[in-house]
Amino acid sequence: MDRDELELFTNSLRGAADRHAGAALDAAYDDLGWRDALQDDQQAIAALFAIQGGRGVASSAIDDVLLSGLGLEPVPERAVVMPPLGRHDAAYAGRTVDGFATHRASTATELVIVGEPIRVVPAPALDRRQVSGIDPASGWVAVSGHLDGDETISGVWPDALALGHRAVATELAALGRTMLGLARDHAADRVQFGRAIGSFQAVRHKLADALLATEAADAAVSVGWAEPSGFTALMAKAIAGRSGRTVARHAQQVLAGMGFTAEHGFHLLMKRSMVLDQVLGSGAALSSELAQRSITERVAPPMLAL
Amino acid sequence: MDLDAFRGELDSWLDDHDAELRPPDSHRFDDHMAHLSTVKRLTYDASFMRWGWPESVGGLGGSTLLRGYLGGGLTARGLVEPGIYSMTEVLVPTMIDYAPPGLAAEMVPRQLRGDETWCQGFSEPSTGSNLGALACRATRSSGGEWRVTGQKVWTSLAQFAQRCVLLTRTGSPEDAHRGITAFFVDMDSPGITVRPIRTMHGVDEFCEVFFDDVAVPHDRMLGAEGQGWAVAMDLLPFERSTALWHRGAYLHRKLSDLLAAAPEGSLSAADVGAVIEQLYAFRARSRATQYRMAAGEKLGAETSIDKLMLGMAEQALYDVAAAALAPALLAGDDPESEGWRSEYLYSRAATIYGGSSEIQRNIVARRLLDLGPEV
Numbered sequence: 001m002d003r004d005e006l007e008l009f010t011n012s013l014r015g016a017a018d019r020h021a022g023a024a025l026d027a028a029y030d031d032l033g034w035r036d037a038l039q040d041d042q043q044a045i046a047a048l049f050a051i052q053g054g055r056g057v058a059s060s061a062i063d064d065v066l067l068s069g070l071g072l073e074p075v076p077e078r079a080v081v082m083p084p085l086g087r088h089d090a091a092y093a094g095r096t097v098d099g100f101a102t103h104r105a106s107t108a109t110e111l112v113i114v115g116e117p118i119r120v121v122p123a124p125a126l127d128r129r130q131v132s133g134i135d136p137a138s139g140w141v142a143v144s145g146h147l148d149g150d151e152t153i154s155g156v157w158p159d160a161l162a163l164g165h166r167a168v169a170t171e172l173a174a175l176g177r178t179m180l181g182l183a184r185d186h187a188a189d190r191v192q193f194g195r196a197i198g199s200f201q202a203v204r205h206k207l208a209d210a211l212l213a214t215e216a217a218d219a220a221v222s223v224g225w226a227e228p229s230g231f232t233a234l235m236a237k238a239i240a241g242r243s244g245r246t247v248a249r250h251a252q253q254v255l256a257g258m259g260f261t262a263e264h265g266f267h268l269l270m271k272r273s274m275v276l277d278q279v280l281g282s283g284a285a286l287s288s289e290l291a292q293r294s295i296t297e298r299v300a301p302p303m304l305a306l
Numbered sequence: 307m308d309l310d311a312f313r314g315e316l317d318s319w320l321d322d323h324d325a326e327l328r329p330p331d332s333h334r335f336d337d338h339m340a341h342l343s344t345v346k347r348l349t350y351d352a353s354f355m356r357w358g359w360p361e362s363v364g365g366l367g368g369s370t371l372l373r374g375y376l377g378g379g380l381t382a383r384g385l386v387e388p389g390i391y392s393m394t395e396v397l398v399p400t401m402i403d404y405a406p407p408g409l410a411a412e413m414v415p416r417q418l419r420g421d422e423t424w425c426q427g428f429s430e431p432s433t434g435s436n437l438g439a440l441a442c443r444a445t446r447s448s449g450g451e452w453r454v455t456g457q458k459v460w461t462s463l464a465q466f467a468q469r470c471v472l473l474t475r476t477g478s479p480e481d482a483h484r485g486i487t488a489f490f491v492d493m494d495s496p497g498i499t500v501r502p503i504r505t506m507h508g509v510d511e512f513c514e515v516f517f518d519d520v521a522v523p524h525d526r527m528l529g530a531e532g533q534g535w536a537v538a539m540d541l542l543p544f545e546r547s548t549a550l551w552h553r554g555a556y557l558h559r560k561l562s563d564l565l566a567a568a569p570e571g572s573l574s575a576a577d578v579g580a581v582i583e584q585l586y587a588f589r590a591r592s593r594a595t596q597y598r599m600a601a602g603e604k605l606g607a608e609t610s611i612d613k614l615m616l617g618m619a620e621q622a623l624y625d626v627a628a629a630a631l632a633p634a635l636l637a638g639d640d641p642e643s644e645g646w647r648s649e650y651l652y653s654r655a656a657t658i659y660g661g662s663s664e665i666q667r668n669i670v671a672r673r674l675l676d677l678g679p680e681v
Binding site: 188195198200238288292295298300306 | 374378554555558561577580581583585590591594596668670671672677
């Protein structure tokens with residue numbers, strides 16, 4: 001896509017995410033040619049997940065991203081069973097499946113179960129439980145059961161995982177910026193003691209720290225897309241996850257009672273952010289795993305060069 | 307020269323000249339200052355130090371990224387300490403932008419070549435963070451020259467410096483930031499007294515500097531009369547760009563050193579992971595800043611983010627080091643332990659110098675989050 005095409009595409013995605021969520025958003029993305037775009041140009045993936053995070057809406061676009069990362073045709077009939085929350089290695093062990101999926105797993109006819117090798121089963125073969133949990137708005141699905149067949153499909157999970165990390169990290173970074181925006185606007189508008197609370201240094205510094213975390217996430221996400229590797233993708237995911245936790249904490253405190261209500265939009269963003277931090281491996285676990293390797297081998301991971 | 311060619315040439319040159327460039331096995335600050343001059347002279351003569359600076363001041367032109375790469379290479383290899391090396395990055399851009407062209411052309415090569423050390427006379431006893439209230443006064447005499455009287459403090463390297471980029475008050479105190487003028491002052495001028503201050507890490511890094519009716523020629527003014535605030539505001543982003551990039555490269559080396567030195571079982575993966583994340587995020591941010599600068603973008607308040615990130619990453623790294631190496635760091639009297647101790651203590655200043663983290667957060671809130679004035 002050239003610059004103009006990408007901008008046009010991005011604007012259309014934005015319009016779709018403004019109006020829809022869930023399966024309806026999937027259909028809207030489909031109409032815009034998202035499935036072709038994502039295979040054609042990774043900028044399309046970055047754009048979609050930034051927009052999704054910016055609005056705090058859920059779709060099953062991550063399924064398409066992972067499928068394309070595995071070299072499989074991304075079609076709505078196919079859903080991906082990701083590893084359970086917090087893990088990134090596999091969604092099955094032996095013949096036992098324990099995985100996490102988007103709402104697409106409820107309607108798909110075929111499930112692609114990640115791990116090495118990649119397994120594939122007809123959807124009815126596994127139990128698919130609609131997850132209510134902390135983030136019912138996103139429509140997550142827990143997948144479990146027993147693998148009877150031995151059917152596998154080609155595809156390298158670490159490659160798909162890296163692409164997934166970049167996509168989820170992009171959404172997390174954007175969610176963080178949206179949470180910060182809510183808190184910032186509240187601080188500018190809310191008057192106490194005769195002045196906007198954003199004029200108090202205690203409040204300003206929390207917001208500054210939230211911006212710091214948001215900028216850290218954006219920087220790591222940009223590098224993830226510009227210099228794709230398993231390492232830069234992992235760092236983006238870990239840093240965006242930590243950033244999400246930091247921003248949520250500060251934004252919640254600044255939004256105070258308002259942000260604690262179910263009527264205010266903040267809690268939906270925070271909850272989705274908490275789940276995404278655990279999708280495809282928790283940020284904390286990913287970074288600890290990397291660090292453990294450095295400690296054992298006594299070698300620091302490569303740093304970015306000019 | 308483009309960055310790719312520069313990388314290749316510099317890397318092999320640094321490999322070949324490692325022995326000459328290696329710092330002395332000494333913890334005396336004087337030795338390190340002397341070594342810094344040597345490194346600058348060698349890199350200047352091999353022309354690496356001249357790339358990225360305009361030809362009008364003795365440079366060879368080319369992207370500013372070349373400067374970042376050179377400093378990053380020297381600090382990452384442990385050949386120079388970034389704090390003293392990067393002073394060039396802070397003060398030379400100011401000279402290029404604000405000094406009379408002849409003065410910049412005469413002086414800048416001396417700084418690049420390591421012939422001279424310069425210092426930055428900004429802070430005063432009563433104005434650390436509140437720069438706009440500085441009081442060191444410059445008055446124009448009937449002979450046309452300026453006479454400076456007052457005091458500066460926290461002036462790094464003043465005891466070694468031949469010149470000082472000095473902020474003075476030429477207007478009334480009520481003019482606040484509008485009444486400030488910058489000068490390039492010879493440190494051997496009669497009336498200047500320098501008193502080094504011993505720091506908690508045992509190094510006389512900075513000084514008090516007293517000015518008693520010091521004569522400064524009019525042609526040593528940087529910018530115009532009353533333009534000193536702009537000089538300072540333009541200088542500060544440089545303090546938070548290439549200089550920080552160099553420091554980040556150095557910290558990456560220290561992380562490697564820590565991983566090599568830490569006793570078995572003394573490091574927690576979660577803590578080290580958090581340090582890696584912070585250093586990496588800083589590098590990602592600072593590199594983007596380097597590229598923006600190279601593209602000719604004017605740097606501003608957004609570099610406060612870089613400074614905050616660096617300070618947090620540096621302290622996180624040395625907190626982990628202090629815990630993992632506690633017996634050595636606290637009670638070891640061998641050179642390696644002394645090194646860790648000194649660096650740990652110095653890291654405590656990372657959120658203080660160059661505008662404290664509180665000041666940076668104020669800038670972020672005001673300028674980047676547009677929260678209006680603080681009350």
